Amino acid sequence: MITAPAALLPSLVSLRRVLHAEAEVGLDLPRTQRLIVEALAGLDLEITTGATLTSVTAVLRGGRPGPVVLLRADMDALPVIESTGLPFAAADAMHACGHDLHMAGLVGAARLLAARRAELPGTVVFMFQPGEEGYAGGRIMLDEGVLDAAGERPVAAYAVHVDCTTEGGTAVTRPGPIMASASGLRVTVRGSGGHAAWPAHAIDPMPVAAEIVLAVQSFVARRVPVSDPAIVSVTRIASDSAAPNVLSATVELEANVRTLSPQTLQLIRTELPRLVTAIGEAHGCRVDVRFVDSYPVTVNDPAETAVVLGILDEIYGADNVVRLPQPSMASEDFAYVLEEVPGTLVFLGVRPVATPADAAAGMHSAGAVFDDGRLDTHAVVLAELAWRRLIR
Incomplete structure (x- = not known):
C-alpha cells in the first residue's frame, strides 16, 4: 500500500490554505491555475492547460507499460462571503464545497505516484477542472479532449469529494447512482x-x-x-x-x-x-x-466500486467505510466523466474533530469549515486507487 511521507501533510495543508485564500468562481480561475501548475513543478509531468477554461491536465507516464487511469479534482469556489473567521479566508468568494482540499489532495496523489514512477505500470491523468458549480466544466474538458490526453482512453476514473458534516476519518460511497441529475425549468x-x-x-x-x-x-x-x-x-x-x-x-x-x-x-x-x-x-x-x-446522474460503476470499497476498508478500516444506502439528491459534474469511463466517486469525512455533528455548518454555507489535517490520507486514497487499477 502507498504511504505518505511525513513531509507531505504540511506541504498539502499549506497549499490548500493558499488555494482557499485565492478562491475564484466559474470557468476562469487564473490564480488558481497558476498555483496548481506551480505545485506540480518538478514532477516531470506532461502539463497542458485549457483553451476555453483555465483547466490543468497533467499526464504521468510510468516506467512500465500499462493502461491509463484518470484522477479528477474540481477547482472553483462559490460566490459566498465567508464567515468562518479563518486567517486564510478569501475576501469575495469561498471554497465552501471543499474544492481547495480536492486540488491539494490530487497534487498530493501526483507527488506520491511520481515518486514511484519507475514501478508504475501505466499512465495517470490528473484532471484539474474549473466550473463544477453549475458551469459544466467537466463537459467542456471532455469536449477539449481530456480523455485522450495520454494518447489512449482511461480504463477507469476516480474522484474524491470531501464533506464537512461527515465524521473525519470516514469514507462513503455506493455502487450505481450516487448523486442526482440537476435540471431547471424556466x-x-x-x-x-x-x-x-x-x-x-x-x-x-x-x-x-x-x-x-x-x-x-x-x-x-x-x-x-x-x-x-x-x-x-x-x-x-x-x-x-x-x-x-x-x-x-x-x-x-x-x-x-x-x-x-x-x-x-x-x-x-x-x-x-x-x-x-x-x-x-x-x-x-x-x-x-x-x-x-444540466448535470446527469452520477453513476458509480458497480465492478469498480466493489474494488474501491475493498481498498477503502484497508485504508480506513471496515468500520469507518459507509455503504451509502440511498443516493444523494445533490449533483456533481464528475457525472460527465463517469458516462464515458467506468469509475467511482468517493466522499471523505473531514468534519473538524472539535465540532459536534449537530453544530457543523453545511456544505455551501458561509460557515463551512473543513479539517485539512487529513489531506495526506486524501492523497493516499487517490494514489492507491490509481495504483491498484493499473496493476489489476
Whole structure:
C-alpha cells in the first residue's frame, strides 16, 4: 500500500490554505491555475492547460507499460462571503464545497505516484477542472479532449469529494447512482397588466403564477413513483411590477429539478411544461416554458466500486467505510466523466474533530469549515486507487 511521507501533510495543508485564500468562481480561475501548475513543478509531468477554461491536465507516464487511469479534482469556489473567521479566508468568494482540499489532495496523489514512477505500470491523468458549480466544466474538458490526453482512453476514473458534516476519518460511497441529475425549468407567464384597483380590466399573471407554483410543487407527489425519487422545487419568482398599485404584465418562475433515472427525467421534461402551459392558457395568459438540462446522474460503476470499497476498508478500516444506502439528491459534474469511463466517486469525512455533528455548518454555507489535517490520507486514497487499477 502507498504511504505518505511525513513531509507531505504540511506541504498539502499549506497549499490548500493558499488555494482557499485565492478562491475564484466559474470557468476562469487564473490564480488558481497558476498555483496548481506551480505545485506540480518538478514532477516531470506532461502539463497542458485549457483553451476555453483555465483547466490543468497533467499526464504521468510510468516506467512500465500499462493502461491509463484518470484522477479528477474540481477547482472553483462559490460566490459566498465567508464567515468562518479563518486567517486564510478569501475576501469575495469561498471554497465552501471543499474544492481547495480536492486540488491539494490530487497534487498530493501526483507527488506520491511520481515518486514511484519507475514501478508504475501505466499512465495517470490528473484532471484539474474549473466550473463544477453549475458551469459544466467537466463537459467542456471532455469536449477539449481530456480523455485522450495520454494518447489512449482511461480504463477507469476516480474522484474524491470531501464533506464537512461527515465524521473525519470516514469514507462513503455506493455502487450505481450516487448523486442526482440537476435540471431547471424556466417559466414566463404573460398577462396584460393594469391598475390594481381594476383587475377585471386586465389579465393578471400573478395569481396564475401562484397556481403554477402549487402545481409544480405537487407534481412529483402525484406523477412520479415513490420508488424512483425526484425533487422539483420552485426557487425564484419575480414580476415586472415596480409599484404596489400596478398589476404585473409578466411573472417569471424558476424551478430546480433533481432525478435519479432517465425515465423520470424524461417524464418531468415532457409533462411538467405541458401542465404549466395548460394552467396559464386556462386563465388567458401566454406561457413560455424552457426546460434546461444540466448535470446527469452520477453513476458509480458497480465492478469498480466493489474494488474501491475493498481498498477503502484497508485504508480506513471496515468500520469507518459507509455503504451509502440511498443516493444523494445533490449533483456533481464528475457525472460527465463517469458516462464515458467506468469509475467511482468517493466522499471523505473531514468534519473538524472539535465540532459536534449537530453544530457543523453545511456544505455551501458561509460557515463551512473543513479539517485539512487529513489531506495526506486524501492523497493516499487517490494514489492507491490509481495504483491498484493499473496493476489489476
